[in-house]
Amino acid sequence: MPELAIDVIRSAVLILMLLTGMAYMTLFERRVIGRFQVRLGPNRTGPSGLLQPLADALKLFFKEDVFPAAADRLIYPIAPALALIAALASFAVIPLGPPLELGGVKIAPQIVDLPVSVLYLIGASSLGVYGLVFGGWASGSKYSLLGGLRAAAQVVSYELILGLAVVGVVMISGTLALGGIVDAQSRSVWYILLQPLGFALYFIGAVAEVNRAPFDLPEAESELVAGYHTEYSGMRFAMYYIAEYVNMITVSAVAATLFLGGWLGPFLPGPHWLLLKMLAFLFLFVWLRATLPRLRYDQLMGLSWSVLLPLGLLNVALTALAVAAFG
Amino acid sequence: MSLDSVRAVALGFWTTLKHTLRPPVTLSYPEVKRQPALKFRGRHRLYATEDGLERCIGCELCAGACPSQAILVEAEENDPEHPVSPGERYARRYEINMIRCIFCGYCEEACPVDAIKLGPEYELSDFNRESFVYTKEMLLDPEKYAPRNQYHADVDRSIDERGVHTTLLETYRKHYPSSTYEDAPEARERR
Numbered sequence: 222m223p224e225l226a227i228d229v230i231r232s233a234v235l236i237l238m239l240l241t242g243m244a245y246m247t248l249f250e251r252r253v254i255g256r257f258q259v260r261l262g263p264n265r266t267g268p269s270g271l272l273q274p275l276a277d278a279l280k281l282f283f284k285e286d287v288f289p290a291a292a293d294r295l296i297y298p299i300a301p302a303l304a305l306i307a308a309l310a311s312f313a314v315i316p317l318g319p320p321l322e323l324g325g326v327k328i329a330p331q332i333v334d335l336p337v338s339v340l341y342l343i344g345a346s347s348l349g350v351y352g353l354v355f356g357g358w359a360s361g362s363k364y365s366l367l368g369g370l371r372a373a374a375q376v377v378s379y380e381l382i383l384g385l386a387v388v389g390v391v392m393i394s395g396t397l398a399l400g401g402i403v404d405a406q407s408r409s410v411w412y413i414l415l416q417p418l419g420f421a422l423y424f425i426g427a428v429a430e431v432n433r434a435p436f437d438l439p440e441a442e443s444e445l446v447a448g449y450h451t452e453y454s455g456m457r458f459a460m461y462y463i464a465e466y467v468n469m470i471t472v473s474a475v476a477a478t479l480f481l482g483g484w485l486g487p488f489l490p491g492p493h494w495l496l497l498k499m500l501a502f503l504f505l506f507v508w509l510r511a512t513l514p515r516l517r518y519d520q521l522m523g524l525s526w527s528v529l530l531p532l533g534l535l536n537v538a539l540t541a542l543a544v545a546a547f548g
Numbered sequence: 549m550s551l552d553s554v555r556a557v558a559l560g561f562w563t564t565l566k567h568t569l570r571p572p573v574t575l576s577y578p579e580v581k582r583q584p585a586l587k588f589r590g591r592h593r594l595y596a597t598e599d600g601l602e603r604c605i606g607c608e609l610c611a612g613a614c615p616s617q618a619i620l621v622e623a624e625e626n627d628p629e630h631p632v633s634p635g636e637r638y639a640r641r642y643e644i645n646m647i648r649c650i651f652c653g654y655c656e657e658a659c660p661v662d663a664i665k666l667g668p669e670y671e672l673s674d675f676n677r678e679s680f681v682y683t684k685e686m687l688l689d690p691e692k693y694a695p696r697n698q699y700h701a702d703v704d705r706s707i708d709e710r711g712v713h714t715t716l717l718e719t720y721r722k723h724y725p726s727s728t729y730e731d732a733p734e735a736r737e738r739r
Contacts (some may be wrong), residue, residue: 253568254565255572256568256572257564257567257568258567258572259567259571259573260572260573260574261572261574261576264576284577392721508561508564508565510561511564512557512560512561512564513560
């Protein structure tokens with residue numbers, strides 16, 4: 222079964238890349254937010270702090286694994302794994318570059334090129350919410366429960382925005398496959414030019430979807446201790462942490478693919494372009510965190526349902542008209 | 549969501565972005581050391597007169613003024629042939645318990661002959677309680693007798709890249725008590 226073997230190897234390589242990327246995203250965030258706050262950030266562990274993620278991982282491995290007495294015996298340990306699996310699985314459909322020819326064998330640039338990969342992405346990110354909600358509920362702590370409740374309400378509201386923002390791209394490109402969307406952009410222009418409103422909606426929705434500042438209400442350290450992962454420690458906590466950062470990387474990659482032409486770009490090979498575009502988005506995540514204070518819960522809901530949702534519907538309607546008129 | 553609030557948010561983003569261009573205010577501590585202010589109250593030092601006598605006359609006013617009873621002075625009569633201090637008595641034993649000391653500077657205020665002063669040295673941590681009891685020798689000549697863990701010549705000679713307080717050590721060494729101010733080298737030069 223050489224095809225299966227290739228798939229397993231590719232998946233393993235991708236997971237390793239994601240975990241390494243996530244580890245260095247934490248360092249990137251800490252160094253960059255340090256500069257935003259006119260300080261240095263961690264620079265002691267290894268040259269310019271490059272071994273800091275390794276030190277953090279080692280520390281987490283040796284932490285005590287606390288299992289609260291009030292926690293659910295079954296769901297409490299499963300929840301963080303669920304969040305992590307959903308986060309890692311989403312990345313499978315993202316095309317990292319042009320198709321590769323290796324010894325006569327054609328290797329696709331993504332793990333699976335689903336014809337409905339956009340739907341798969343939205344589905345996988347919805348699955349990730351169960352990790353947060355289950356973890357919040359199963360911890361047997363009021364802070365965790367409140368965090369989990371917030372996660373559920375927030376993600377349901379913002380997934381809608383995310384979906385509506387993607388609909389515009391799907392209508393213009395005429396396909397639900399990410400590879401096809403990149404191809405369509407290579408034939409026309411980057412969709413950020415055709416869908417500026419859709420791009421803005423997508424990014425705001427994505428920030429809320431991955432629970433990052435200023436939409437980090439499920440964690441809200443100043444109100445809820447640490448929200449849904451208050452009771453988690455050691456590697457279980459690490460799984461939530463990894464899931465959050467991998468989700469950030471994934472939504473950055475999706476945003477780059479849908480709106481900035483994915484791996485398309487002159488001079489450099491495709492994966493480099495994708496990485497550069499992702500880095501721009503990840504910088505934007507840190508910039509957001511350094512700038513905006515956390516929204517109040519009613520502001521969060523008001524923004525979603527009475528501002529972004531009408532805008533999203535308007536965007537869909539206008540795009541539909543434009544496609545009907547010019548497409 | 550009026551246009552004004554969008555403008556306000558954009559202004560916020562611009563403000564934070566501008567901050568990334570500023571040089572960080574962090575000093576990389578063990579390599580770069582901040583110079584303490586001129587009136588900083590760090591480790592004590594006992595002074596000698598120009599002709600090599602200890603200024604301390606063993607009056608114990610510093611011990612009396614000390615709010616945390618960190619100072620122990622045992623005075624003795626001076627031998628007229630070989631005086632240790634200019635006064636009638638001198639401190640046979642002079643010890644400061646640096647764990648008790650709160651660096652308030654009352655001892656230097658209480659001293660009638662300006663024998664004790666608090667200086668700029670602040671890296672005074674160590675591992676044993678015993679090493680925090682400073683004897684008279686350590687206080688008179690910390691460069692020579694202070695515990696190695698606690699003596700950091702680099703505090704004194706640290707180079708400030710911004711060029712502030714670079715002559716602090718000189719100031720400290722020339723920190724002559726006011727009554728002998730006229731005898732101080734720079735005062736003599738001025739004359």
